[in-house]
Structure formats: C-alpha cells, structure tokens
C-alpha cells in the first residue's frame with residue numbers, strides 16, 4: 001500500500017506545509033489514509049493530520065470530504081449539535097515519493113467508541129454513559145441532517161471519537177510516560193534474563209465482538225480501520241486531573257511512589273517482579289479500568305464527536321447506493337429502496353445497542369444456502385417483526401430475497417422471533433423497567449420504514465434521555481418522523497448543481 005498512488009511513507013519528525021506541521025506520533029489509519037498527531041508550530045499546539053492516499057479516486061473522495069466538512073464549519077454554530085462534529089481546521093497538498101497527498105488537519109480527539117467497548121470487555125458501558133452519548137449523537141445527527149443537508153452513511157463505533165479535555169496536557173503526559181515506559185522496559189528485559197517466566201498477554205478482542213444470537217454460521221469480517229488512540233479522557237475518579245494509569249498502578253505498589261523516579265536498584269527482585277506483572281499485564285499500559293456504573297459520580301460526563309465524513313453525502317446528492325458498514329446497514333439499503341437521513345438513525349439504533357451490551361445488534365453471516373443479506377433480513381424480522389410493505393415494494397432487490405407474497409424469505413424458513421425487550425431482559429439481565437424504556441427508545445430508530453422512523457431532533461427529546469445531563473435542547477416534539485428533513489426518500493441526483501460550487 002506504500003506505493004505510488006498509495007499511502008505516503010510519513011515518518012516522525014517529518015514536516016508539512018513549509019515546516020508548519022511536524023509529525024509526532026501515529027494516531028490511526030483507515031482505508032483512505034494514515035492519521036498523525038502533529039505539532040502546529042505556528043499556533044504552538046497539537047493537531048491531528050489525515051494524510052490521504054495519492055491515487056485519483058482517493059483524492060476525489062477527499063475533496064468531497066473537505067466540501068462536506070466545510071459545510072459543517074460554516075453552518076449555524078449555535079445549534080447544540082455543532083459541537084459534536086469533528087472540525088476541519090486546515091487542508092493542503094503534500095508532495096511525496098508516492099505522489100501528491102491531500103492532508104486534512106483536525107482538532108485532536110481521543111479514542112473511538114470501539115476501544116471504549118473493549119475497555120468495558122464487551123460487557124456494555126454504564127447506562128449513564130450510553131444516555132450521554134446517545135443525546136450527543138442525536139444532536140449532531142439533527143445538525144447534520146436538518147441544518148447541513150448531509151447524511152453521514154457510516155455511523156459506527158469506530159467513527160465516534162471521545163473528546164480530550166486538555167490535549168496539550170495529555171501530550172505532555174504521553175511524552176513523560178514514554179520515557180517511563182522505556183525505562184521500565186529496560187528494567188524488564190534485565191528481569192527477563194534473570195527469570196524467563198514472563199507471560200505474554202495478547203487477547204484477540206475481535207472474537208469477543210459478537211452478535212447476541214448464535215449465528216447461523218459463525219464467522220466475522222475483518223475491520224479495515226486501525227488506531228493507536230490517545231488514552232481515554234475519562235476523568236480519573238480520585239483526582240480531577242489526568243492521572244497516568246501507569247503511574248497510579250506503580251504508586252500503589254508496596255506503598256512506594258516510583259513513577260518517573262523509578263530507581264530499580266532500590267527495589268528488591270520480588271518487588272520488581274510484582275511491579276512488572278502489574279504494569280505489563282496489559283499490552284497497552286494506558287488501558288486503565290474504566291469506571292463501573294456504581295462508581296460513577298454525578299458530574300462524570302463523557303463527550304463525543306462524530307468523525308470520518310469520508311463516506312458522507314448530501315441529502316440531495318448521493319454518491320453511491322452502496323453505503324453503511326454491514327452491521328449498521330438499514331433495511332431499505334439492503335433491499336435497494338430509497339434511503340436518506342433516516343438511514344443514519346437506523347445505524348444509531350444499532351450502535352446504541354452495542355454500547356449497552358457490547359455485542360452487535362445484527363451481525364449476519366452467510367451459510368451454504370443463504371447470503372449475508374438473507375441472514376440480515378431474517379435477523380431484522382426476528383427482532384422487530386415484518387419489514388414494512390412499502391419498503392419491500394420499493395426495493396429493487398426484494399424479489400431476490402422474498403417470495404412473491406413479500407412476506408416469507410426465500411432462503412431462510414425458520415425464523416425465531418425474539419423482540420428487543422425480551423432480549424434485553426433475558427440475555428442481558430436488564431431490569432424490566434430498563435428493558436421496556438430502552439426498547440421503546442431503540443424501537444423508534446429500528447422502524448423498518450424510513451418514512452416512519454423517528455428523526456434525530458425528536459429522539460433527542462425522548463424521555464429515556466431526560467436525566468442525561470448533556471447540554472443542548474432542540475425545540476422539537478418527540479415522535480416526529482423527519483417531516484422537515486426529508487427522512488426517507490430523495491430522488492438521486494436532483495438539485496445536484498446546488499452543491500457543485
């Protein structure tokens with residue numbers, strides 16, 4: 001991939017835009033780009049820089065992404081959703097060995113929600129956090145849909161990033177802890193030669209990311225995005241400032257504060273061993289245990305932003321019908337019916353279930369006699385009931401999956417209905433009240449007809465979110481269905497010129 005047309009072979013210390021930006025650390029990568037922490041020497045602060053592959057198709061996609069991001073930047077900053085979308089701060093071309101690369105500069109954000117799901121060991125986030133995240137994503141979605149005329153089309157945990165309270169402090173901490181880790185590693189290798197009994201600890205996390213049902217045939221697709229995220233900005237409970245998890249685990253050791261000043265020659269061999277097993281148990285020393293539900297304090301607030309507008313499109317100008325990551329794909333998209341803003345709402349429903357439980361809501365697999373789409377449609381029907389007749393009639397692909405009665409699937413005969421409320425109670429042991437309220441809330445997003453699916457503004461006022469302490473209110477009755485958004489159907493290509501500046 002590091003060939004002409006591919007990724008730019010970036011390196012730490014490399015400078016961009018005539019020396020203005022200098023690369024500090026890799027933050028992540030995706031299909032289109034590598035993403036770097038960089039120092040903006042002009043503003044004397046850190047930024048995130050996305051260096052896009054140089055081939056023409058990637059450049060064109062990046063130019064669309066920049067247009068969409070610019071629309072966000074120039075649209076009503078007073079809307080409460082504006083704050084929950086990633087902001088582009090600069091963009092330019094960079095010449096490299098593999099061609100000309102578009103670089104997009106963003107504010108620095110923290111890890112994505114998939115890492116948070118993993119931190120909670122796929123057992124679900126505290127409901128309090130899910131409510132806060134839900135409200136923020138809905139505010140952001142309303143802003144995107146109604147104010148910007150943009151559909152994201154790729155809402156999923158990997159594309160929602162945590163905010164960092166104080167980037168500069170975090171970078172400073174990172175630098176310090178890198179020194180600390182280097183030192184510890186040196187001590188550790190000495191210890192290893194002393195005692196070769198050190199166990200490695202690699203966990204195949206993705207195998208834990210499963211649907212709640214037993215699959216018709218178990219298999220999972222690989223992720224295309226990777227990241228080396230900055231640590232979670234979750235505030236430490238003991239102290240409002242950011243405490244290094246490494247430091248805290250060290251300082252509890254034998255009642256001794258070692259931290260940066262560790263002096264291995266002062267500790268006994270046994271001390272050092274227990275120190276090592278503590279600090280190197282996790283492959284990522286930043287992965288501190290996040291707070292559990294009963295440990296949360298009143299003012300614990302998680303803040304998120306929607307990122308990666310790389311697949312987004314305009315309400316009145318779709319770029320492709322091949323949208324959304326499989327698990328978050330709406331029924332109208334699977335069936336080839338009209339789709340629109342409300343297709344994002346379906347994805348949000350799938351995402352919130354995953355935050356609550358740690359499992360995919362739908363994770364279709366193919367079998368000897370059925371395709372992923374067959375399985376996906378079957379799982380949807382099992383959860384929410386028959387798919388709306390209107391969508392089936394409109395879908396280009398309906399006949400491929402359904403008999404002519406438009407009720408029964410061709411390839412999968414035995415469906416086992418399991419409504420969301422029962423799933424939450426029986427499988428996830430949520431209380432009756434929680435299960436009822438959550439299934440009411442998610443049920444509004446999992447309506448199979450995009451025309452009747454509820455819109456983001458109305459959902460942001462759903463009673464389940466009443467106590468979630470997120471700032472921002474949209475004056476909109478709960479229960480609206482995108483009447484002023486154009487929820488489901490947009491004739492493709494119309495009003496194209498509007499955005500062709």
Ligand code: ATP
Pocket residue numbers: 027028029030031032033034035048050086106107108109110111112158159224225226227228229307308309310
């Ligand atoms: P995709 O294949 O998902 O389309 P992409 O090449 O468009 O990937 P992004 O999804 O925008 O790239 O970014 C890739 C990863 O880089 C993200 O998942 C995230 O971990 C990290 N990242 C992106 N933007 C930022 C940011 N502003 N701050 C910190 N990390 C970021």
Ligand code: MG
Pocket residue numbers: 030158159225308
């Ligand atoms: Mg992405």
Ligand code: MG
Pocket residue numbers: 030032308309310311
């Ligand atoms: Mg992208």
